[in-house]
Amino acid sequence: MHKILSFLVFIPLLGFGQVEQGRLTVEKLCSPAFHGRGYVNGGDSLAASFIADEFGKMGCKFFRDSPFQTFRFPVNTFPGKMACSVNGKTLVPGKEFVVDPSCPAYFADSLKIYRISVDELFNGKKLKNKISEAAMSGSKGGIGFAFHFSLWKGDTLKKAQELAKTLGQSMPVIELVDTKFTWSVSQEQNRFALLQVQSSALDASLDEWIFRVRVEAKMINHTAKNVIAYVPAKKKSKKYFVFSAHYDHLGRMGQETYFPGGNDNASGTALLLEMARYYASNPAEVNVVFMAFAGEEVGLLGSHYYTENPIFPLKEIQFLFNLDIMGSGEEGVTVVNATLFPEQFETLKSINEKQQFLPKVASRGAAANSDHYFFTQKGVPAFFMYTMGPNKHYHDVYDTYEELSFNKFNGIYQLLVDFEKVVCWKR
Ligand SMILES: [Zn+2]
Known part of the structure; x- marks a missing residue:
């Protein structure tokens, strides 16, 4: 035995x-x-x-x-709520969207997002028009801008990044991404929300993107x-x-x-x-x-x-x-x-x-x-x-x-x- x-x-x-x-x-x-x-x-x-x-x-x-x-x-x-939907479609956190590690708490029910094109990026007048159109839109749910950096290279990319940074100091910015996310940790909080979204999760043919965002953040x-x-x-x-x-x-x-x-x-x-x-x-x-x-x-x-x-x-x-x-x-x-x-x-x-x-x-x-x-x-x-x-x-x-x-x-x-x-x- x-x-x-x-x-x-x-x-x-x-x-x-x-x-x-x-x-x-x-x-x-x-x-x-x-x-x-x-x-x-x-x-x-x-x-x-x-x-x-x-x-x-x-x-x-x-x-x-x-x-x-x-x-x-x-x-x-980010200890609490983390949700984002676009025109009623819910995005999966971590897979279809991530917040920037320095994102502050942010809640919006109907955030209207404007997309910036290369044409507007290099045409000062067009860009100004776009921004004032957005500002004048009277969208009660707030406005923000979206950038699709991966479509661009060299000077175009640099210019787009600078603009995104400037706009990001006064309103939410969405970055459209085609590759997998690479997340990290931040020791500070920005003033405005910054989200990365998989471009494949959004319908580019729609005229309007309305985001609903629920992000709890705490330093x-x-x-x-x-x-x-x-x-x-x-x-x-x-x-x-x-x-x-x-x-x-x-x-x-x-x-x-x-x-x-x-x-x-x-x-x-x-x-x-x-x-x-x-x-x-x-x-x-x-x-x-x-x-x-x-x-x-x-x-x-x-x-x-x-x-x-x-x-x-x-x-x-x-x-x-x-x-x-x-x-x-x-x-x-x-x-x-x-x-x-x-x-x-x-x-x-x-x-x-x-x-x-x-x-x-x-x-x-x-x-x-x-x-x-x-x-x-x-x-x-x-x-x-x-x-x-x-x-x-x-x-x-x-x-x-x-x-x-x-x-x-x-x-x-x-x-x-x-x-x-x-x-x-x-x-
Ligand atoms: Zn390691």
Whole structure:
């Protein structure tokens, strides 16, 4: 009985590697319960608690008895209503329209939208007529202008953008878009509404576009948390190796729509947790630290705060490896800062060539595009690695758990373990 039982229990565990555990983490972090790990319904704080619990369960240690480092920043949020319809047709938030991240609260029942043509753009008189026609229209529901930037290039585009900016200072502006939306986070609010609408969702043949808009927006002073844990060195050491990944994403755009951030960066967070799980049972020559940063999407705020308020001297960090966009890998990975640290890059490449973990380890120069950046600025040797593959969903509602292949999750995990050993052994 006993033997059979242990046999039954053991078999499923055998096949349960890093990628399976990683999938579970990503699926969880992408679920609606985490609200896109942003600023509505405390999404990012829920994710912080989850990550801290995971570190704790693995047996990682915390500095000063706490996994959290808190900091504050202002951010524009969309906690409530988010609706837009045109001539009675309802548009789907996130798919057919998005508000600009700096959009203020805005309610209109019959906003009359005027479209600007190239002809009007370059004919001062026609443009003036159009604007005064709109202003004189006496539309009680208000007026606004629509621009279809993607139809234009070069000087025309520049001129249209300037005009949209000027008009946007005194009335709502609608931007017609033909490509997928790329959303972000803003730390301020504009005076007037700015919406992006898929041009395919609108009927260009209609003379008149009447918009009904319901947008609740609120500026808040948000408290965010970096989550930090470590595994002490085998024998006492002053040196540190750091793995980092941001866990925050864009959050909610209204109560019904959220951005799951599967690739960016539930995937990197999941890999960070797997690295912690590995070191918790295989301590290294140095202390290995795991930093899950908040506020990255707002402008690298969490990692910046950390570098200004380090828990141990930054100069003791042998190397920092930042993980962001870890969900694919069919076409290998790219390493930012490769040219700044050629020796470490050679090490990484040669391990991969020997072991064939990944089809390609591409080199890239410095870039301020993720949480390694402020560490590099302070003299900490660091890489930022991201995966390359067919998945191009980025900052949109389609960046989901289901879209990730996890193709090279195990390979990257093994590459990182080997890299840490070589780098810390060589010190
Ligand atoms: Zn990211």
